[in-house]
Amino acid sequence: MTERWLLALATAFAAFAAVNAWRSLLGGHRSRWTLPLLGLTFIAQLMALGLRGEMRGACPLSDPGEILAFLSWSLVLFYLMVGPTYRLSLLGLFTAPLVVILQLIALIPELMTPNPPHVESTDAWREAHAALSVLSFGSLTLAAVSGIMFVILDHLLKEKKLTGNLFNNLPSVHNLIDSTKRLLLIGLVILTIGIVAGFLTPNLGFNVHLVVASIVWIAYAVLVSLAYVRGLPPHKLAFSSVVLFLVSIFAFGIL
Template identity: 30%
Template sequence: MIDGERGWLLAAVCLYGGVFAASLRTLRHHSLRPPPEAFLGFLSAFVCHTVFLFLRAAEIHHCPMTNLFEVAAFIGWSVALIYLVVGPIYRMTLLGFLTAPMLAAGLAVSMLLPIDSPNPHQFPSGPAFELHVALSLLAYGCMAVSATAGLFYLMQDHCLKRKYQIAWLATIPSLHDLAQVNRHLMAVSILFLTGGLVASLPIAEQSEWPKLLWLVIFWFYLSAVTAAAWARRISSHRTAAHCVIIFVAMISTFWLINSFAPSHSSL
């Protein structure tokens, strides 16, 4: 039996899955342009997804990020938000095409795994904490999309340099457009990450310094690459490679570094 708020998330999963199925129909005809109803479907899925987060927050009287299931749902929500905000370049091509199945699969798996149990730990609460968590997760969502765009850039660039003819690559955006998407998403990531970092300062305990140091290192790395990319000091190729490296490094050390931070290890 699925309770009320999980029902909303299940509806979102079905709708994301439906969007993917509708897009698959166009892929069968060698086109990655989703049918018009796919966008409406995605929008409805996003609404259900938002309702789930809202109801869960009301139930636990806390920002819904107290266990892995809620974190997965929130990261998924930020990716969906980026999908809707970034616009047609992103939506009509492979990046956008992959978003719906990624969300459907990710959320379905998180619903099936036994990770949605009430967390016994006492979480800090208050606006600063919730702002910190929300902004940080939005930043990770942006960085995930930016890394995907970076990966596509590197693939497209490799094929153009080596003169490989790969049919589906013809459907992803041009190098120029991918580089632009990358630059914008990196800038947005920094804004969110900075906000998350600033919001954490009043609530950070002394024992949290490894996590804080880790975050500050990535903040500097990301800022340096973003500034260089906007000032055209490094090539789009290098920018794309850095985007992928930053995201992979961040994700692969995320759980390890959290284990050293008392308020994060309870996740």
């Protein structure tokens, strides 16, 4: 089975997870299949990226399709890490559809190079910089998703639009804001290591990419410090995580 078919299989699993999560929500009960389906998604993604890495002879982050596939994998990874811990199975309501969209784009032939050339030699610091930078955005993306869920859920609670089984099966706003803080911290730590690896990469220099990455790191460092040291109101933390993520994606997108 080729890497494209494995990625398509992962997309199908994620689509089933998304449909199941939304059906469960509308039915007023907690989904038991979202987590297992995203677990299967993760396995298929890992196999696809592994094959792609063997073809490249390097970390599969050399074209837009590979970057999107890697980001999708990191999203599912952090969902599997954080979701069960905080009983946030319905976080899959937003995570699974986002994974489907990213991977459908990644599967566009023009974005993922067929039969990519095999790299003869690689630099460990450069590989670490690329992999950890994208991996960190998996955590930061999920933090933004969790922030969006908090804003929506808090609004529905204030409007008293949640009652009965639906209310009982939704995650608490306290768990959502805790998961947002945890994901921001994890993302910041990984991004820190990735930026350090970038500075240690021979002949890379202090280029525009590293300048933007450093600015993004400073912004997230300030947000995480305020959240953990000074304390931020939940609304401000959730809103800031979403805005900062969107600004970061825009900044890297125009590079």
